[in-house]
Amino acid sequence: MRAIIQRVTKASVTVGEEQICSIGRGLCVLLGISVEDTQKDVDYIVRKILNLRLFEDDGGKAWAKSVMERDFEVLCVSQFTLQCVLKGNKPDFHQAMPAELAQPFYCHLLENMRSAYKPELIKDGQFGAYMQVHIQNDGPVTIELTSPTHPTDSRQMSKLEKQQQRKEKTRSKGPSESSREKVSQRSRPDPNASSGADGDVSSEREP
Template sequence: MKAIVQRVTGASVTVGEERISSIGRGLCVLLGISVEDTQKDADYIVRKILNLRLFEDENGRAWTKNVMDGELEVLCVSQFTLQCILKGNKPDFHSAMSAEFAQPFYSSILENLRSAYKPELIKDGKFGAYMQVHIQNDGPVTVELTSPPGPTDPKQLSKQEKQQQRKEKTRSKGPSESGREKVAHRSRPDPNASSGAEGDVSSERES
């Protein structure tokens, strides 16, 4: 999943002659859903949108506050063209999720944003419509978000989980026996080393 997050002083969506929605200071988010996206991708994007520190604090320090800290608005606009793949100079959108599935998926993202924040501060365009999006970028500040890729093969997922479990067990047990033996072996004095030869580490430390 991809999102273009812009800090704005104002943004609005118009369809035809009708203004669908508008916000004041806050974030305008263009959201592109791919055919491979899952709820995990949606959760990541929602969390990042709400927690990105793109605003200043009361003392003017930049990059310290997120949109929730200032109780600012968020305008989301569905943007399938973010999933564009160029074939020469022609854009191809086969990697974008089809409208049939993307619409309920996109609606669930909006609901997640509203439930995690304040519903009245989350605004939307009109899914599938030909929209005019007016953005007053503040800064300009623009951040591109891409949800991290993850394995989709169940066998690969299971293998990844087992590897993580082994790592956690290793950390909880501490160094292994073989590891402690290696440390002990390295700490033993070399019987062939001279006690006072030039370059001998122990002699240098004692002098």
């Protein structure tokens, strides 16, 4: 799962001509759900959104307080385009969870966030609608998060799998032919050297 978290002085969502929700100071969060996301991803993203220290304290010290500690609002907007994979210049969204699965998953995430915080302070847009999101970024402060429970890029996953396969093949083969040859050469006795029993060394050896 990917999230773009923006500290805002105000934010709102409009569908058509109707403003369906708005918040004052707090966070506006764009959420992109992957086909591979699980409850672990939900737990991670919710915990980070609510606990990131993006606000000042009462004394003006920056990066000291979370949205929960300041009793600020959170506006969440489902954003499948965050799961974009570019094919040349064309965006491909096959990594995004299909809408029929993503909607209940997104609602479940909101429920988790409301359970962890104050339900009345968690707002959201309209899932699947063509929305106008109005954000007044404060700072600007923008944080990008990706849940770490699995690679989210298919090419990255393939690369990691290939690296692991190469490591396993190397272990199973043992030392290479060249390595064994080097070891064999090192173990052959030097005909010009003494046995070493009396501490002598060959006169041909360099001191």
